[in-house]
Amino acid sequence: MRRPLHMTADLFLNKSISTVGYALIRKFEPTIPSAEVFSRLGVVDFIEGQNSIQTLTPKTQIEASPNTYSGKFGMGEFPLHTDLAHWSIPPRYLVLRCIRGSTKIATHLLDGNILSREFGIDVLQRALVQPRRPMKNGRQLLRLLEWADDLESFRLRWDSHFLVPATGASRVVIARICAFLESIEPQEIALRDPGDTLIIDNWRWLHGRSPARAYANLRQIDRVYLGSLT
Amino acid sequence: MTTDESFAEKSRHPWSMESLLAKAQRYSEEMNAYSVDDWRYGLTSSFVLEFVARATLSSISPALLAEKEWENLYFSLGHMPIRNKFIPKSIGINQVLLRISDIFPEFPKELRGFAEIHVNRRNEELHTGGNPFDEMDSNWLAQYYEALKALLSLMDLTLTVLLESGEVEYAEDLILKSKNESIISVRKEVHERKTAWNLKPLEEKQLLSQQAALWSVRWKGHRVTCPACESVATVIGSPTAEPILEHEDDLVIETLDFKPNKFECHACGLKIVGVSHLDVLGLGEIFTDTMTYDIAEYYDGREYMRPDFGDDFNE
Numbered sequence: 001m002r003r004p005l006h007m008t009a010d011l012f013l014n015k016s017i018s019t020v021g022y023a024l025i026r027k028f029e030p031t032i033p034s035a036e037v038f039s040r041l042g043v044v045d046f047i048e049g050q051n052s053i054q055t056l057t058p059k060t061q062i063e064a065s066p067n068t069y070s071g072k073f074g075m076g077e078f079p080l081h082t083d084l085a086h087w088s089i090p091p092r093y094l095v096l097r098c099i100r101g102s103t104k105i106a107t108h109l110l111d112g113n114i115l116s117r118e119f120g121i122d123v124l125q126r127a128l129v130q131p132r133r134p135m136k137n138g139r140q141l142l143r144l145l146e147w148a149d150d151l152e153s154f155r156l157r158w159d160s161h162f163l164v165p166a167t168g169a170s171r172v173v174i175a176r177i178c179a180f181l182e183s184i185e186p187q188e189i190a191l192r193d194p195g196d197t198l199i200i201d202n203w204r205w206l207h208g209r210s211p212a213r214a215y216a217n218l219r220q221i222d223r224v225y226l227g228s229l230t
Numbered sequence: 231m232t233t234d235e236s237f238a239e240k241s242r243h244p245w246s247m248e249s250l251l252a253k254a255q256r257y258s259e260e261m262n263a264y265s266v267d268d269w270r271y272g273l274t275s276s277f278v279l280e281f282v283a284r285a286t287l288s289s290i291s292p293a294l295l296a297e298k299e300w301e302n303l304y305f306s307l308g309h310m311p312i313r314n315k316f317i318p319k320s321i322g323i324n325q326v327l328l329r330i331s332d333i334f335p336e337f338p339k340e341l342r343g344f345a346e347i348h349v350n351r352r353n354e355e356l357h358t359g360g361n362p363f364d365e366m367d368s369n370w371l372a373q374y375y376e377a378l379k380a381l382l383s384l385m386d387l388t389l390t391v392l393l394e395s396g397e398v399e400y401a402e403d404l405i406l407k408s409k410n411e412s413i414i415s416v417r418k419e420v421h422e423r424k425t426a427w428n429l430k431p432l433e434e435k436q437l438l439s440q441q442a443a444l445w446s447v448r449w450k451g452h453r454v455t456c457p458a459c460e461s462v463a464t465v466i467g468s469p470t471a472e473p474i475l476e477h478e479d480d481l482v483i484e485t486l487d488f489k490p491n492k493f494e495c496h497a498c499g500l501k502i503v504g505v506s507h508l509d510v511l512g513l514g515e516i517f518t519d520t521m522t523y524d525i526a527e528y529y530d531g532r533e534y535m536r537p538d539f540g541d542d543f544n545e
Contacts (some may be wrong), residue, residue: 014233045237088242122390128255136241141252151234167259228235 013041013199014229021111021201030195034097034222041199042226045091047084056221058105058212072161078209080110080181082202083225085159086131088140091225094202098191100220107198108186108208112156118180119173121145124156127173128166141166155203191221199229245292245306245320247285247385254281258392266371272363275374276352278392279345282381283326289385294329295320323349334384335470339491340504341380344373372408375401409506416502416510423458423500435459442497452488452517461497465490465513482528484521490514
């Protein structure tokens, strides 16, 4: 979606997110520190156990911690997922800002609404999953699709690595979703220039990453989660 | 222009509506491992019903599930008491159902009655040598689905949140069939009473009708015509909301709406219980009771401000 001339940047951002579900702003304030840029975009959501801004660089499995995607997939492709899907309420917005880019490594995007259309809202709402490892509240039961009453919005979660099916029926549904996702070609966006900023509705859009073997050491992305957009 | 806020949360409170509904979902799937006439099917269904009832109460606030000690309330609000070996306690299922009835007057009393009996079968299963789930009547499954449906509707949800579409269809069919059987049974009861009444001598019928009319004046309730003997009979109900007060000179007029749940005729003895049964006879509509009090009698000891003043304000 290209920003019409008469529309301010934040209005364009909100409109794009509310209609399409993501927004890409090329070369957005590349000389200004990420912290300031992110605070202009919205209210930062501080994640327990993490820095408010995380710096993402491709890592091998050996370099990375086993509780991370890099620890599982290394330089290979990251499958489509939503972030912190194993949390009871995942962060609403995910922002990826290019510090040092690459045209060879792409961010994959898929609109989660496609899952509702393919499988049905009822089926996704009945599919029960649990975190693969115990958390503070044990291994809480979560649904793939929930209705957030206070925000009048659906909340989709998907992570084939951090979530496991909780019942036999859910196992069948999840296997079907995995097979479906294998058959789909996601959109690809390369964050290539400093300041390229991608804002994603983490309750709707799945994202992943193409293999990062080539030029891996060149790419650096700053990531933040936002609880709301300005 | 700011979007609505939502911040990430790692864990869900175990008394939250979503946690309880997810448990209900898990047990609902577990039921399918057994055939309908297996005692384990019935036992597992009692878990589903209890979790859905607790989720319903939690949908207002998890605090409504807390047992009386303050630490349980504190826990329900998302805090952890520092007392050593604290184990959070929630109220029993009978209390849950009672609170649901009081908060949601639209939840039929007869379904609450079924839910209490069904969940207490689980207690009997666990605490005695009895086999309550082997001894249920054939209509239990229809009432179970109807109770689930009614509770879920209080959370703006439907049976689809627990059951696949084929099961939902089956459940709706069972509920409809049970309602049809109720209609037949109520009409049969009225017919039998009418037949017995018509066989009575005229003098006896007149005396019984007069006594019934006197009785209905003395006792609270809504006066209606008995469908069997046409004497004055009474419909009794539960309040649906707080009373509306009006003031006229030295009088207070209190108006209160009631949802009917029982019909009684003291002339022919016809008794009908349950709003769905009353609906068959056209007696299930909400009725209004209006009482007039002397102002001194109504506000005896209570602070009173003339209602034509607005709210207190610092000006």
